[in-house]
Each structure stands twice: as C-alpha cells, then as structure tokens.
Amino acid sequence: MKKDAAIYGFDVLGITNTEVIHDSSKHLVDFLRLGRHGDMEWMVETASRRFSAKHLWPECQSAILLGISYAPPHNPLQRVSQSQKGVIASYAKGRDYHRVIKGRLKQIAERFSSRSGNDVKVFVDTAPxxxxxxxVAAGIxxxxxxxxxxxxxxxxxxxxxxxLTTANLHHSNPHxxxxGNCKKCLDICPTNAFPAPYQLDARRCIAYLTIEYKGHIPIEFREDIGNRIFGCDDCLAVCPWNKFAAAAQEAKLKASLxxxxxxxAELVDMTEFGFRKRFxxxxxxRTGYHRFxxxxxxxxxxxxxxxxxxxxSYHLHNNSPQVRAMAIWALRNLLEYNELNQLSKSYFFxxxxxxxxNEWILALNFR
Ligand code: B12
Ligand code: SF4
Ligand code: SF4
Incomplete structure (x- = not known):
C-alpha cells in the first residue's frame, strides 16, 4: 500500500488500530465543555462518534493515515507585514484539498480492497x-x-x-x-488562542474567525487579525521542525496567481460573480462572498x-450587514473624525x- 500511496502523491503513511484513544477523548470532552469550539455545533453533535473510528463504523479494524505535504516555497510570515496584501493560509492556496485527497484515497482504497477482499471507507477532514x-498513533x-x-x-x-478498513493490519508504533522546551508557536499567536500548551481555544483562532465563524467578528480581534484574510499560518510557520521540510511536490496544492x-486593491473591488470565478x-x-x-x-x-x-465606501451599500459593518470599521481607521461624521449622516438613519x-455609534465615539 505504501507504493500505491507514493504513486498517488502521498508523502507518508502509517497504520493504527481503531480503539478509543482515551486521552484525546477526554481532551475533546474538556474542549467542548469549555465552549472552545465556539459556533461549531457539529463538533458537539458528533462528539461521541469522534472517540473511536469504531463508533463511526463498528466493523473496522485498522485506520490507515496518510499525509500529503503542502509546504509553501517561502515562509508565510514574510507576508503578514505587507499590509497591502491579503494573506491566505497556505493550505487554502491550491485546489480544494478535500477533493484532491479524497479522490486519491478512493483509488488507493479500491486497489487495496480488490487485492485483499476487505471493505474500505475513506475520510478527509469532515467526518467525525x-x-x-x-x-500520532500511526507514527506519522x-x-x-x-x-x-x-x-x-x-x-x-x-x-x-x-x-478505514475491516482488515486487521500490522500497526505502526506511535510517535x-x-x-521539548520550545514554545515559539505559543508566543507568536496574534490573538492569544492558546490557553496552555497543547490546548487551543478555537474562538480566538484566526482560522476559526475568518473561515468558520459566520457572524460579525468581535472588535477585540480585528486589529490582531492584521492582513490575514483566510486562515492563519503563524503558529505553523514558526516551528523549527519546518527547516527539514522541502517545498511541496504536489502541483494541485500549490498557490495560483x-x-x-x-x-x-484587487479584492475589495471584487463582485460576487468575480469572487466565484476567481476562487x-x-x-x-466555500466560505462565500460576504464572509470573505x-x-x-x-x-x-x-x-x-x-x-x-x-x-x-461602496460596501456601505452591500446587502450583507456583516459587510456593511466591517466597511464602517475600516473607514473608522481610514478617515478623520469629521469625514466619518459627515459620511455617517447619509447612512446612519x-x-x-x-x-x-451600533457599529456607526462605536466608530464615532470610540476612536
Ligand atoms: C475543528 C478543526 C479546526 C478548528 C479547531 C482546531 C483545533 N486545534 O481543534 C479550527 C477552525 C480553529 C481549525 C484551524 C486549523 N486547522 Co483544522 N481541523 C479541525 C478538525 C475538523 C477537527 C479537529 C478537532 O477534533 N479538534 C478538537 C480538539 C479537542 O482536538 P485536537 O486539536 O486534536 O486537540 C488535542 C490537543 O489539543 C490535546 N489537548 C487538548 N487539551 C489538552 C489538555 C492537556 C493537558 C494536554 C496534554 C493535551 C490536550 O489533545 C487533544 C486530542 O488529541 C480537523 C479534521 C479532523 N476531522 O480531525 C481539522 C484539521 C485539524 N485542521 C487542519 C488544518 C490544516 C488547520 C489550520 C492549519 C488551517 C489554517 N492554516 O488556517 C488551522 C490550525 C490552527 C491550530 N493551531 O490548530 C488539519 C491539520 C493537519 C495537521 N498537520 O495537523 C486537519 C487535520 C484537517 C486535515 N484533514 O488535514 N481547525
Ligand atoms: S492559526 Fe494563527 S490565530 Fe490560530 S492558533 Fe495559530 S497563530 Fe493563533
Ligand atoms: S513551534 Fe513546533 S517544536 Fe516548538 S512547541 Fe510549537 S509545535 Fe513544538
């Protein structure tokens, strides 16, 4: 199977059993109890199935984990200081990875199934x-x-x-x-999203706020988000272990123009049609024009x-309240008080x- 994985562009493969991973299940329960999942209610709804692959598919015996590198050719941290650019997280710059990976997993799984006679199912990201x-258990x-x-x-x-497969395969050792003593990723996070090492509060994470979160982004995070317009790579990019990572080979995961x-300047003038075409x-x-x-x-x-x-100012006419609200917040940062006050007279009432x-009131009273 390793040979097939390499043929289909995967860089690593490991195998583990499908029993409950006790520590992870406990941590997941704590994560949800503390509300760290924010609005991702699907995490609560599917929690018990996440404890073990067996809860998802009782007959499965082994989990084959595959990884594909999307290492960017430059350090993404260089771009977060270029305030005229909109920074997109590296994983999202290529073709939709769900589709890229799922198609290939299916091919590998089908070949394995026809050789061994065992049943198989494939998953990327969205399954519980x-x-x-x-x-980790598979040693990757x-x-x-x-x-x-x-x-x-x-x-x-x-x-x-x-x-996942019904085959009882030889398992790898966990990694x-x-x-060690490193804590670079914890220190760099712009929004202090780590309450402790190995723990993330998704509600504070820019990846959650810019991708998953459907509402108005709370004011306390807006400045720290900087120019990150889709996801965030900071904690990943600062990791010293990246120095061993060569740029990704997989063409479909590479950035396009x-x-x-x-x-x-290009993005702010984009229409909804232009957004759909470009991305x-x-x-x-998937995030949709208004959230973007x-x-x-x-x-x-x-x-x-x-x-x-x-x-x-053009977006003060946008039909989405989210977009209008953020146009007001942006103008508060771009205009003098008198100019903003003047503009508000045409829109507030x-x-x-x-x-x-309220966003108008905040913009005019708290500068
Ligand atoms: C929900 C989710 C998110 C959420 C929450 C992230 C999170 N860390 O939980 C948000 C939207 C914030 C997010 C962001 C990102 N995501 Co995401 N996400 C997921 C998803 C769907 C589920 C993750 C999950 O179960 N979280 C729940 C928490 C409790 O689980 P956990 O993170 O594993 O928590 C462990 C530790 O925190 C630890 N722990 C927790 N509490 C405690 C307490 C103590 C004392 C200790 C010791 C340990 C400990 O144990 C937990 C269990 O092992 C997975 C896909 C999947 N189905 O698994 C992708 C996935 C994790 N995401 C992925 C990616 C790429 C990202 C981003 C990098 C995207 C980006 N650049 O913007 C960021 C990274 C942010 C970050 N630092 O994590 C990849 C990660 C690949 C990898 N190499 O790990 C995955 C695996 C998708 C995929 N198929 O490739 N994501
Ligand atoms: S992805 Fe960005 S915001 Fe989220 S935890 Fe990492 S550094 Fe913090
Ligand atoms: S930067 Fe990398 S090595 Fe350092 S603590 Fe974070 S994950 Fe571990």
Missing part, C-alpha cells in the same frame, strides 16, 4: 474522526504545542486523510513528542491606506440593522 491523534508525527501534527520530515505542513496573497475549485469559495469580503475589509482597515476610501447602527 480525530485525525491528528490517529496520525506528534501533536505539537500548537495542537497540529508535526513531522520530523515535513514539519507542520501535512494535510491528513484516512482509510513521541519532540517539542489568484490565491497567492493577492493585493487588497472556483478552492476551499475559499468581511475579512478583506478588516485587512483594509488595518492597512490604514486612504487610497481604499472610495472602494470601501437609513440603516435598519441594529448591529450595523
């Missing part, structure tokens, strides 16, 4: 499986203090997929923790560049949405 603890790497899987060979840059941290086939498109534009406007506000005033009205 704890992929990281399974990958360890969960670093940033909670993601780190590999000695590929650093923080592996995406994971899983094949040991190689973080459209996704490689575009200029904010077609990527995971960015909400993020772009936060980056525009943080750019402090007055050249964006006209294009930002016709605004129907209470949240957006």
């Amino acid at each position: 499986l704890m992929e990281k603890p399974l990958a 790497g360890w969960q670093g203090k940033h909670t993601n899987l780190v590999s000695r060979e590929f650093g923080s840059w592996l995406l994971l997929g899983c094949i 040991n923790d190689c973080c 459209d996704t490689d941290d575009p200029e904010l 077609s086939g990527t995971t960015i498109r 534009m909400r993020n772009v406007l936060i980056a525009i506000g943080n750019s402090k560049n007055r050249a964006f005033v006209k294009s930002t 016709i605004e129907k949405d209470q949240y957006v009205r």
